[in-house]
Amino acid sequence: MPDLGKYADAILWSWAATLVLVAAVIAVSWWQSARVKKKLDAAEARRKRS
Amino acid sequence: MEDVRTKQAKDGWNWLWAWANPVKFMALSGKALPWVVGLTVVTLAVGLVWGFFFTPEAINFGSSVKIIYVHVPSAMMAINIWVMMLVASLIWLIRRHHVSALAAKAAALVGVVMTVIALITGAIWGEPMWGTYWAWDPRLTSFLVLFLFYLGYMALWAAIENPDTAADLTSVLAIVGSVFALLSRYAVNFWNQGLHQGASLSLDKEENVADVYWQPLVICLAGFVLLFIALLLVRTRTEVRKRRIHALEMRERMADA
């Protein structure tokens, strides 16, 4: 851990905010992707059966 | 018919338009995705670790200069993603490639997150530097306006049911919005001279930040670009699949009727 001096709060908060937001958008994209993929597989399976 | 085909075969951009076919897009992006994700992880890890642990303190900023590695790339992406959406919208309006419209839709959420990151890190950095979290500084203000544009764009996508109508209308909005976003930038500049330091990445040597900070910053910038591409691929694939589900459901309903 480098010595951040008097700016430690500002640096850590802004890095934390960035990482949280980036992680959130990745998680949302991932979740949506998985959900839609599952739904599509189900729909394709239905089509093949009929 | 002959004519069109020979013309198409000679088109030097065929490698690009291949991505516009949804089936080919799914195949190509599926193959590219693991590579892009891998490259993103490596680049971001190197850039961020270098920026956070191995950069010295700056004369004017002290160690707060480390915020630059999240602030500048997110701010740059916030603008570039809007430009990418504009280009994709134009391609949709001119050549009617569905993947293009879907890519613009998929990019919007990443863009709005980048804008928020730039605003938040800017505010946090502003407190020790200027003594205030928020100032109506031209750059901060124009990012706030950009944020509103992203919100309006996404709200319009969400409000319209017919996907092609939504794609058309949001494309028109993206074009008109770009003109007004640019105008706002100049208006805001005129309105308040501001506290923000000048462009830190200008090609002008005098203004440039020193190499020690610049090298990790470039890697971070590349990392954010790759991150956007990876997210864009994932999200566009989701949108293409959604479209496919929609088509299948329509077909089922037709069969039932």
Added chain:
Amino acid sequence: MIALLIRDLRLSVRAGGGFGLGLAFFLIVTILVPFGVGPEAEILGRIAPGILWVGALLACLLSLDRIFQLDFEDGSLDLLATAPVPMEGAVAMKAVAHWLVTGLPLTLAAPLFGGLMSMEAPGHWWMFLTLLLGTPALSMIGAFGAALTVGLKRGGLLLSLLVLPLYVPTLIFGAEAAARGTAGLDASTPLLMVAGITAGSVALLPFAAAAALRINLR
């Protein structure tokens, strides 16, 4: 096209609400602000140009969804689309009609309301001039936003969200010109910018709005 303009004007006067409502809203804003800020003439006089501009902008926003909504619902918009008049011209006329029933009354009322806000003598003229130059742009941008949202059931809120960021440059330059003029400074640059935005909007936005309408009528 003139006939279209006259029809729109007649409709909006008969239907009521339209311009009376915008004007009343503008009056209420100018009355409420001193209650919130306090009666000191000095402060009020300084913020008056900005408040009047924001008030006029919001009053303008109120009636935007009426530009195409009624015509869309009763089908006369479809008739317009197939009429020999180009869609762009029809859209421009709609925006002109909207300006005549909202923008123009607001412009005429602003100098009077400026008195309520303790504005000094030359300030009235600056308010009148900047609003005269700026409100056509507000109507035209609003017509574009209304064209985008015409097919939607609850377009009102979305319309505000779409239109407000587009209003930013006009508001900044308009209020800046009014403030500088009132303070006796040189206001020619912002004034020219307002005029430029209005001219650009009136020249180009009918095409974008007509394109949006055609998409919505498909």
